[in-house]
Amino acid sequence: MMKRNQLILGDKTLKDITDDICQPVETLPGKGWVGMFLGAKTLLLFYIFVLGMIVANGMGLLGVNHPNGWGTMIITFVFWIGIGHAGTLISAILFLFRQKWRTSVARTAEAMTVFAVMTAGLFPLLHTGRPWLDFWLFPYPNQRGPLWVNFRSPLLWDVFAVSTYATVSMVFWYVGLVPDFATLKDRAKNKIRRMIYGILSLGWRGTARNWSHYEMVYLILAGLSTPLVLSVHTIVSFDFAVSNLPGWHTTIFPPYFVAGAIFSGFAMVVTLMTLVRIGFPQFKDYITLDHMEVMNKIIMTTGLMVGYAYASEFFVAWYSGNPYERYVFMNRAGIPGTSGDYAWSYWIMVTCNVIIPQIFWMKWARRSIPVMFIVSIFVNIGMWFERFVITITSLHNDFLPSNWGNYAWSFWDGALLVGSFGMFLTLFLLYLRVFPAISIAEIKPVLPVGRNDHKGGH
Amino acid sequence: MAKLMPGLAAIFTDEHQVLEAARKSRDLGMTKFEAISPYPIHGMEDACGIKRSSIPYVAFVAGMTGLLGALALVWYTSVYDWPINVGGKPPFSLPAFIPIMFELTVLFAALSSVGALFYHCGIPRVDPPTIDPDLTCHKFAIFVPENESGYEAKKLETFYKSLGAESVKKVEAY
Numbered sequence: 001m002m003k004r005n006q007l008i009l010g011d012k013t014l015k016d017i018t019d020d021i022c023q024p025v026e027t028l029p030g031k032g033w034v035g036m037f038l039g040a041k042t043l044l045l046f047y048i049f050v051l052g053m054i055v056a057n058g059m060g061l062l063g064v065n066h067p068n069g070w071g072t073m074i075i076t077f078v079f080w081i082g083i084g085h086a087g088t089l090i091s092a093i094l095f096l097f098r099q100k101w102r103t104s105v106a107r108t109a110e111a112m113t114v115f116a117v118m119t120a121g122l123f124p125l126l127h128t129g130r131p132w133l134d135f136w137l138f139p140y141p142n143q144r145g146p147l148w149v150n151f152r153s154p155l156l157w158d159v160f161a162v163s164t165y166a167t168v169s170m171v172f173w174y175v176g177l178v179p180d181f182a183t184l185k186d187r188a189k190n191k192i193r194r195m196i197y198g199i200l201s202l203g204w205r206g207t208a209r210n211w212s213h214y215e216m217v218y219l220i221l222a223g224l225s226t227p228l229v230l231s232v233h234t235i236v237s238f239d240f241a242v243s244n245l246p247g248w249h250t251t252i253f254p255p256y257f258v259a260g261a262i263f264s265g266f267a268m269v270v271t272l273m274t275l276v277r278i279g280f281p282q283f284k285d286y287i288t289l290d291h292m293e294v295m296n297k298i299i300m301t302t303g304l305m306v307g308y309a310y311a312s313e314f315f316v317a318w319y320s321g322n323p324y325e326r327y328v329f330m331n332r333a334g335i336p337g338t339s340g341d342y343a344w345s346y347w348i349m350v351t352c353n354v355i356i357p358q359i360f361w362m363k364w365a366r367r368s369i370p371v372m373f374i375v376s377i378f379v380n381i382g383m384w385f386e387r388f389v390i391t392i393t394s395l396h397n398d399f400l401p402s403n404w405g406n407y408a409w410s411f412w413d414g415a416l417l418v419g420s421f422g423m424f425l426t427l428f429l430l431y432l433r434v435f436p437a438i439s440i441a442e443i444k445p446v447l448p449v450g451r452n453d454h455k456g457g458h
Numbered sequence: 459m460a461k462l463m464p465g466l467a468a469i470f471t472d473e474h475q476v477l478e479a480a481r482k483s484r485d486l487g488m489t490k491f492e493a494i495s496p497y498p499i500h501g502m503e504d505a506c507g508i509k510r511s512s513i514p515y516v517a518f519v520a521g522m523t524g525l526l527g528a529l530a531l532v533w534y535t536s537v538y539d540w541p542i543n544v545g546g547k548p549p550f551s552l553p554a555f556i557p558i559m560f561e562l563t564v565l566f567a568a569l570s571s572v573g574a575l576f577y578h579c580g581i582p583r584v585d586p587p588t589i590d591p592d593l594t595c596h597k598f599a600i601f602v603p604e605n606e607s608g609y610e611a612k613k614l615e616t617f618y619k620s621l622g623a624e625s626v627k628k629v630e631a632y
Contacts, residue, residue: 014496014596139535148535152544157557164561168568175572178581179594183496186591202576203583206594207601208480208493208502210579215498216511217575221568224517228564235557444497 006450007101009285014444020282021180021436021443022187029433032279037429043422050415051126059129062416063408068395072413073127075387076420078236079264080120081162082257082383085229086265087113088169091176092225095218100446101294104286107439108276109269110173115427116268117166119420124158154238161235168228172221178204179214179441233261240390247328247394250316256309260386263302263353266295267379272428274373276437286438293366299379300360306386307354324399332393341406342393345385352382384417462631463603466611467589468618473499475622476598480505482621483600490606492632494589494599516574517567524566528559587632597624601632 012020029037054061064071087109094102125134137159139149149156181201188194204210237257240248270292277284317329327338334343356378359365366372397404431437470476473495480493484507493499493506502508532555536542541549576582593599600623602614615626 018496018595139531145540148540150542150544151532151536151558152547152551152554154557157561160558160561164565167565171568171572175575179497183594186588186594198585202581203586204579204581205586206494206496208495208499208506209508211495211498212503212508213511213513213575213578216513217571220514220517220571224564224568227560231557231560231564238557441497445500 004450005288005290007104007288007290007446008443008449009288012285012447014447017444017447018183018187018440020285021438021440022184023282024280024433025184025436026187030279033429033433037426040422040425040429043419044426045422046415047419047422050412050419051122054126054412054416055131059127061410061412063410063413065405065408067398067403067405068392068407070127070391070395071407072409072416073123075384075391076417077120077123077127078257078387079384080116080123080420080424081236082233082261082264082387083268084113084116084120084165084169084265085233085258085261086269087111087116088165088225088229089262089265090269091172092222092229095222096226100449101291103442103446104288104291104438105269105273105295106442107173107176107435108272108437109265110169110176111428111431111435111437112265112268112272113169114166114173115424115431116265117162117169118427119424121162121166124162154235154242157235158239161232165228165232168221168225172225175214175217175221176439176442177435178202179206180436180439182206183440184436230258233257240394245394245398246322246324247332247390250313252309252312252316256306256313259302259305259309260383263299263306264379264383266299266302267376267383270295270299270372270376271380274369274376276432277369279432280437283438286443289367289369292369292372293363296360296366296372296375299376300357303353303357303379307350310350310354328394328397331397332389339397339404341396342389346389346393349382349385349389352378353386356382462587463605464631465601465603465606465609465629466614466626467599467601467629467632468614468621468623468626469590469593470598470600470622471596471624472622473598476600477501477505479600479618479621479623482617483602486617487608488602488606490603492601492603494593494601496594496596496598499598511578513571513574513578517571520570521563521567524562524564525559527566528562529555531562532558587629589627589629589632601629603632 008017010016062071062073090102090109091106091113095106125131128134128137137149137156139151149159178201181197182204185194185197185201188197234254234257237253241250241253243249273287273292273295277287314329314333317325320326331338331340332343332346334340334346356375359371359375364371365375392407396406468479470479476493476495477499480491480502483491484505489507491506493502495502503510533550536555537549543549544551547554589599589601590597600618602609611628618626
């Protein structure tokens with residue numbers, strides 16, 4: 001039988017695990033965290049200013065114009081929603097597949113999901129142009145007829161998909177946190193901390209009967225989240241695929257979007273985990289190089305899948321014989337005879353998403369923290385450009401040349417994109433200090449994996 | 459959720475001991491005792507004789523409610539109350555309604571199962587009783603309430619001590 005590597009290094013006892021994981025919550029932050037937090041918080045304030053300007057002045061501040069009705073907001077929405085998908089994949093799908101290594105990263109990946117979806121959710125709401133009327137998106141009896149929302153529109157499906165996804169992933173995350181909040185409450189040395197974590201723990205006691213129901217609900221939520229997460233990016237891709245625009249109207253979009261989402265999400269998990277390992281050295285025993293290597297393998301696999309999708313789109317465009325479809329793809333790659341205005345973005349995308357992750361064929365690269373950090377950043381960049389390519393290159397040159405025009409990228413587009421990271425990072429940094437970043441109750445049962453001192457055993 | 463009862467608690471420091479103690483307690487014919495642990499222990503349900511959770515039925519019924527509720531909603535709004543011709547689709551264009559029906563199925567099933575969890579565990583609960591703060595960290599316990607059949611503090615104390623309990627103490631209410 002093959003000997004498994006230890007999931008948790010350093011021969012920890014149960015008490016050690018609790019102490020290690022609770023340490024960031026129970027001590028004052030160090031200089032590194034404070035520095036990053038001040039940076040992120042300043043960026044968040046800037047973001048609030050940018051959003052205020054856009055709401056006050058209108059969508060005209062951004063580069064959206066006649067042929068390019070969708071721009072930075074939709075691109076960045078798809079980007080952040082996609083990032084969220086890796087969290088649900090780790091917490092739900094890998095749970096169903098009994099992948100025990102997921103335990104170390106599941107909590108933080110889920111936190112990433114929740115914050116990414118929160119960041120993403122703002123964009124379509126603001127992109128309506130009149131966000132104070134966003135309650136019109138929901139079907140409620142009204143005095144305009146009642147005039148109902150259009151249930152045949154993918155944009156409305158998106159309202160339901162994203163709000164369900166946000167709700168269910170937050171509930172899933174919180175259910176996982178409840179026993180750990182109880183742990184923090186019981187350890188609390190001062191009254192205020194005890195009260196806050198007492199409220200958050202909802203009075204959890206951990207009796208065998210409670211655990212029996214708890215484990216069942218966890219399984220049900222994992223089972224429900226699995227089709228849910230696949231449906232969300234499928235429906236996001238319907239926003240594009242259900243229209244008749246060449247470059248959008250393809251059947252490959254749902255699986256292509258889901259693979260891309262997992263790809264970008266895992267890249268973000270690796271980015272964040274390398275930073276967490278640096279910031280909290282005791283977590284290196286829990287989030288080991290083995291964990292990072294597995295995630296890098298997933299990045300490479302999903303990277304190959306999106307690479308296949310890029311190639312397949314070209315083949316289908318050629319095979320369809322449709323001149324508009326063929327033009328859009330030749331134009332994307334900047335083949336002579338087309339305008340090729342955005343070929344640079346296409347080649348950035350291919351370089352970052354298909355070529356650079358190939359380094360993970362080599363084991364030393366998969367296990368090298370600096371290499372994986374750099375690759376994950378490139379993948380994040382590449383996946384933002386993927387959405388840029390899909391949105392802009394399809395819109396800017398469609399059927400009639402008299403209808404063509406380029407996206408008018410403005411200062412506010414860049415500010416919006418950069419600022420959204422301020423929101424995400426502020427939430428994430430606060431999370432690291434306030435919530436236990438690894439699931440205490442879930443990591444303890446996997447402690448014996450790969451150890452020799454099996455007593456009794458199961 | 460049963461009312462709080464006074465009783466006796468045996469504290470253990472090893473997962474296998476507490477599992478064994480639960481099994482032996484059940485062999486003695488006890489049914490009301492509770493095993494408390496910082497994490498779910500594999501095999502504890504069997505040892506305590508706990509039946510499979512009924513929450514999947516809740517999830518199924520809630521999911522079906524979500525599915526049919528969504529169908530009713532889209533039918534009423536888009537077919538009956540104000541039918542609009544969208545792209546030449548028939549008024550009752552079921553494929554276009556599937557995403558809404560799916561999402562509401564998941565939403566209802568997920569929220570109801572968590573609601574059922576809260577109901578069965580009696581949470582949220584203000585000021586829950588605690589036996590020992592280490593029970594959410596690295597210790598385990600068996601709690602026997604006074605109304606357990608054949609409850610006898612002295613006898614139980616020696617019984618659990620013989621099974622390796624670190625300490626046995628009286629609990630005012632749990």
